[in-house]
Amino acid sequence: MxxxxxxxxxxxxxxxxxxxxxxxxxxxxxxxxxxxxxxxxxxxxxxxxxxxxxxxxxxxxxxxxxxxxxxxxxxxxxxxxxxxxxxxxxxxxxxxxxxxxxxxxxxxxxxxxxxxxxxxxxxxxxxxxxxxxxxxxxxxxxxxxxxxxxxxxxxxxxxxxNASLEDLDLFMRRVSAIAAPKDEAIEADSVVTNALEDRLSDKAEELADPSGLNGADVTDNPEVTAPNASDDLALQWHFESVIIxxxxxxxxxxxxxxxxxxSSLNLLAFDVTLGKPFQVRTDFAYRNTLKARHYEFDLSADLDVSKDLSLWQVSDWQGAFKLKLPEAQKVPEMRLVTEGKRFSLNLLEDQIQVTDVQLKALGSQVTTSFSGFYGEQANLYGVVDVEGVNVQNWGRHLGVQMPDFVNEKALTEIKGQLNWALESGTLNVSDMMLSWDESTLKGTLWRKSEPQVSYAYDFTIDRLNLDDYRARFKDDAPMQKKDAGTLADEPKPAEGKSVDLGRMESTYLPLAVPISTLRELNADGKLQIASLTAWGVTAQSVEMELKAGQGKLQLAPFDAELYQGRLTSKLELDVNGKTPSYRWQGKTQQVQVGELLQAGWQTRPLGGALESHFDLNTLGSNASVLKQNLLGELNLSVTDGAFYGVDLDRLLAGQAVAEGDSTAFKSMEIKGPIKQGVFNIQKMGVDSQRFSATGFGSLDLNQGRIDTQMKVLVSNPIKALRHLKGMKVPVRYRGPLDQAVWSVNLQALLAEPGNQKKLVAQLKALLQ
Known part of the structure; x- marks a missing residue:
């Protein structure tokens, strides 16, 4: 139909x-x-x-x-x-x-x-x-x-x-890709990745031990069986949305x-398919037991997770996080902005790769890339670039107590680059170039963790002013210069004992380095400094080799060019006791003593080429205390020198001191012990064309005062002083170092038996 x-x-x-x-x-x-x-x-x-x-x-x-x-x-x-x-x-x-x-x-x-x-x-x-x-x-x-x-x-x-040399070679080639240009890095990474995966696939048949991370089977239930890949619904999942x-x-x-x-993890992601990248937005808080800090993160990124969940890759992320310290510290929270190109994590091979991560905070920026294997047998390689880092500001926000530096701008502008590698527990920082406070450091640093944490280094620094890194003992007490009279009234410590720093109005530490850090330090390294300044004294071409361990540090050699001369010495520091102890031994050759005194004490009473031998000991962690505890032996000789501020001929003639006066001499020798910061001059000898002298005295380093007495034998007087020929004239040099004055003791001149005979003889000659 x-x-x-x-x-x-x-x-x-x-x-x-x-x-x-x-x-x-x-x-x-x-x-x-x-x-x-x-x-x-x-x-x-x-x-x-x-x-x-x-x-x-x-x-x-x-x-x-x-x-x-x-x-x-x-x-x-x-x-x-x-x-x-x-x-x-x-x-x-x-x-x-x-x-x-x-x-x-x-x-x-x-x-x-x-x-x-x-x-x-x-x-x-x-x-x-x-x-x-x-x-x-x-x-x-x-x-x-x-x-x-x-x-x-x-x-x-x-x-x-059972890693072979070929495996390691493939790994090194893969790691090196992070430093290659972008196109080359992608091509190299692909080639090496494929080769490495092939090697691992071949090696799977050779590995007979199926144990887990710690040498034990991954499960202790023999009845547990792994599901087939075809049965694993996770491989078929596609999420239009994931919310946590x-x-x-x-x-x-x-x-x-x-x-x-x-904690407080919130996550939102759409169109999530394992094996394909998808966008994710998350915020969470983080803390750990290492530091009393609290972090809050807010990030957005592209995330790619492999179907078997073994490979996680984050790319093109942006975000910020806050760092908070305990409220009791009363430090404002710090906000940091971060972005990066790639973060890749291979859970099967414990492999990580990070590319172009930037961290910006407090006016500074840190950029880093690294790659390699993490875990107990970590092998990681990376580069770091820092700019505009204010260490004092960062320290405050990170909860690290920073010293009250004499120079308020110390460590406020740091920039530089370095490469680093972590291999078999050893951290190697190479191609290091850091600039701060008009100083630039170049060199290499090694840090070993076994059998104990130890350091080795080889550094060069163009300029270093240690005076910038002295610190006040009291944060609330500005440094006040004390006059000689105030210092004279202060009690001196007993020999070998330190002063109670808490009773002092203010003081400087020699260097802002915690004693606890020095006690734990194990190090062996070399340091060369083109120009080193400490307490106003500047040395050139400084060479130091450090050996540190068990609370003892030794700088040997500690050598330098010093004001047209040479310093050769050895410095030892022991921080095991309650008070750090020091010993400095050495000698100087042809040092221009006038320039040295002008730089260190802002006065120039003496000139000439200094030769010295010294063996000094002291205790303390404060410059003032170090001087008061100073003891040892000091032998000095000065050649082709001069006393500035006095013309001995004019002085003996009773004339006033004039500007620019000086008295030349051929040589001068000074010897004696130092006790409680006072140099006791037991032997003093001066030789010149017109006179010679012997004497004794003291130099108080605590108060900055000098008091010496000499008997000047006039051997070749000028015409106006011919009546003093053969006489011993008592001369005294006394007062603060920068204001000491020369004088003749006429009463002592007349009281000298030898002088009396000569004066009587000259008087008889005149009367005849």
Missing amino acids: TLNSAQLFKWSNRLILVGAIVPLLLFLGFAAAISFIDFNQYKPQIESEVQQRSGHELHIEGAIEVSVFPFAFSVGELALKNKASFAEKFGQENLLSVKQMRVEVSLWDLFINKQLSVVGLELIDPKLVLLRGQEAANWEAVARLIPLFSKEEAGVSRRYA KNGHFELQDAVVNHQAVV
């Missing part, structure tokens, strides 16, 4: 109506069936399945609810329990707990494609606690749920088990005694 057009239209409408009603009836039937099913009855079955696969108990305390449109499952109060050994040792009952979990499934894929596709995931108050002990970690068995960590491939993850509210992540590592916590 042939249908006419009217009949055809009628039957077409009926078929369309049936086609629309049948799926609707099926959906309504599905919805009705869902509404009548009590999914809570399946809790025991779900818990049993999870325990069989992971070896961990799953407890679902909350209700399981299902909605039809959208088709979503909601589960409340579920917890994945730790095994008894971990729960007992760490006091943590759960490995994972979630207050509420909501999973949305695509109805289209379910009815049309007959495939279960998760399109939305929401977690409320999730808490993940990872624990690691000496023998194993609590996540190892759960990791077997992912095919990547199956028993057949577990050996591949331990990269150092108030998440908590905690890591407790008993191996290194460290705890890190990520």
Whole structure:
């Protein structure tokens, strides 16, 4: 029978109506069936399945609810329990707990494609606690749920088990890519990555030991079996949205005694597909047990996670974080801005790569890139570029107590670059160039962690002024210069004992370096300084070799060019006692003593070429105390010199001192001990063309005063003083170093028996 057009239209409408009603009836039937099913009855079955696969108990305390449109499952109060050994040792009952979990499934894929596709995931108050002990970690068995960590491939993850030179060469080539131009780096990274992966695949068959991180099997449940990749629904998941509210992540590592916590974690991501990049926005707080600091992060980035969850890559991120100290410290929070191109983490191979990370805060910027393997056998390589770093400001915001420097601008502008490598527990900082306070440092530093932390270095510095880094003892007391009279009234310490710094109005530390740091220092290195200034004295071409250990430091040699002469010495420091002790031994050759005195004491009473031998000891951590505790032996000789501020001929003639007066001499020798900061001149001899002299006296370094007495034998007088020929004239030099005066003791002149005979003889000659 042939249908006419009217009949055809009628039957077409009926078929369309049936086609629309049948799926609707099926959906309504599905919805009705869902509404009548009590999914809570399946809790025991779900818990049993999870325990069989992971070896961990799953407890679902909350209700399981299902909605039809959208088709979503909601589960409340579920917890994945730790095994008894971990729960007992760490006091943590759960490995994972979630207050509420909501999973949305695509109805289209379910009815049309007959495939279960998760399109939305929401977690409320999730808490993940990872624990690691000496023998194993609590996540190892759960990791077997992912095919990547199956028993057949577990050996591949331990990269150092049977690594060959070829493996290491491939790794080095991959690391070096971070320093190559962009196009070359991409090409090199691809080639080397493929080669490295091929090598690891070949090596998988050679590795017979399937043990986990700590030499133990990844699970202690022999009945646990890894699922097939085809059964792993995670590989098929596509999330239209992922939401995490108030998440908590905690890591407790008993191996290194460290705890890190990520809390208040909120995360929002859309169009999430494993193996494809997607955008994510997150904010969270972070703290750890190493420092009493609290961090708050707010970041957005592109995230790419591989299907097997082994490779995580963050790219083109931007964000900021705040750093807070405990409220008791009353330090404003610090805000830091960060951005970067790439952060890649390979969980299977413990591999990390970071490219062009920038950190900006407090007017400074730090840029870094690094790559390599992390973990107990870390091999990392990187570069760092810093600019505009104010150490004092950073120290305040980081909770590091900084000294009150004499120079308020000290360490307020640091910039530079360096390369670093961490290999087998040794940190190597190379190609270092740092500039600060008109100083530039270049060189290399090594830090070893085994068998104890120790340092080695080879540095050169163009200019260093140590006076910039002296610090006031009291933060609230400005430095006040004391006059000689005030100093004279202060009690002196007993020999070998230090002064109570708390009683002093103000003082300077020799250097702002904590004694505790020196006690723990183990170091061996070389330092060359083109120009070094300390207490106003400047030395050139300084060479120092440091050996430090067990609270003792030795600078030997400690040599330098000093005011047209040479210093050769050895300096020892012992910080084991309550008060640091020092010993300085050495000699000087051809040092221009006038320039030295002018620089160190702002006075120039003496000139000439200085030769000396010294052996000095002292105690204290304060410049004033160091002088008061100073003792030792000092032998000085000056050749081709002069006394400035006095013309001995004019002085003996009774004439006033005139500006520019001086008295030349051929040589002068001074010897004697130093006790409690006072140089006791026991032997003094001067020889010149017209006279010679012997004497004694004292130089008080604490008060800056000198008092010497000499008997000047006039051997070749000028015509006006011919009557003094052969006489011993008592001369005294006394007063503050910068104001000392010369005088003749006429009473002593007449009291000298030898002088009396000569005067009587001259008088008789005149009368005859």
